[in-house]
Amino acid sequence: QVQLQESGPGLVKPSETLSLACTVSGASINSYYWSWIRQPPGKTLEWIGYIYYGGNTNYNPSLKSRVTISIGTSKNQFSLNLKSVTAADTAVYFCATGPGYSSGLDYWGRGTLVTVSS
Amino acid sequence: SYVLTQPPSVSVAPGKTARITCGGDDIGRKSVHWYQQKPGQAPVLVINYDSDRPSGIPERFSGSNSGNTATLTISRVEAGDEADYFCQVWDSSGDRSGDHYVFGPGTKVTVL
Numbered sequence: 299q300v301q302l303q304e305s306g307p308g309l310v311k312p313s314e315t316l317s318l319a320c321t322v323s324g325a326s327i328n329s330y331y332w333s334w335i336r337q338p339p340g341k342t343l344e345w346i347g348y349i350y351y352g353g354n355t356n357y358n359p360s361l362k363s364r365v366t367i368s369i370g371t372s373k374n375q376f377s378l379n380l381k382s383v384t385a386a387d388t389a390v391y392f393c394a395t396g397p398g399y400s401s402g403l404d405y406w407g408r409g410t411l412v413t414v415s416s
Numbered sequence: 417s418y419v420l421t422q423p424p425s426v427s428v429a430p431g432k433t434a435r436i437t438c439g440g441d442d443i444g445r446k447s448v449h450w451y452q453q454k455p456g457q458a459p460v461l462v463i464n465y466d467s468d469r470p471s472g473i474p475e476r477f478s479g480s481n482s483g484n485t486a487t488l489t490i491s492r493v494e495a496g497d498e499a500d501y502f503c504q505v506w507d508s509s510g511d512r513s514g515d516h517y518v519f520g521p522g523t524k525v526t527v528l
Binding site for chain 1: 417447449451457458459460461463464465470502504506508512513514515516517518519520521522
């Protein structure tokens, strides 16, 4: 069974960088497609991007200039960096995975709330 | 960017059938995935690639996709089906680096 767990600060100051990690168990980071998705309170889901095959990435064009997804320092971990944050970046951030380039996302973490505020 | 539309809400009596639509330009040419999300929880994939049901999802959940509308159908609705439902597609523009997932705005299903 694949399990994912997000971790990182729950509060980030405006203009700073939001950094989160997703720890994976039950699967190898070198397989599948590993996504970050966010959901502002009371709103719909927004796909941020994914990393696959150990290092290739695709990003949502609306966030591409501020986002970096990378393999984490730990063996089975991937990370999200979102720079120059504003209050509009306040959301629950999920990591998730799917087996294919455009497949549904069949395993999700529980999500972590990140608030952007001074 | 590709735009998806969903009705904000659908109400259904227990035991009846709920149909949740997802509209998009020629969406029948894309693959649609559906998620169920209950309050405070992560989404759960209930339909993959238009009509495939992942392991563990009841047969009461089914999907179809044609023309400009994809539909998630929940038969014999139960109280536990009350949730938000989101559709999702892969928006492929031809430039692979710009391809990305798009989610619909979501439909709140209320069981009366």
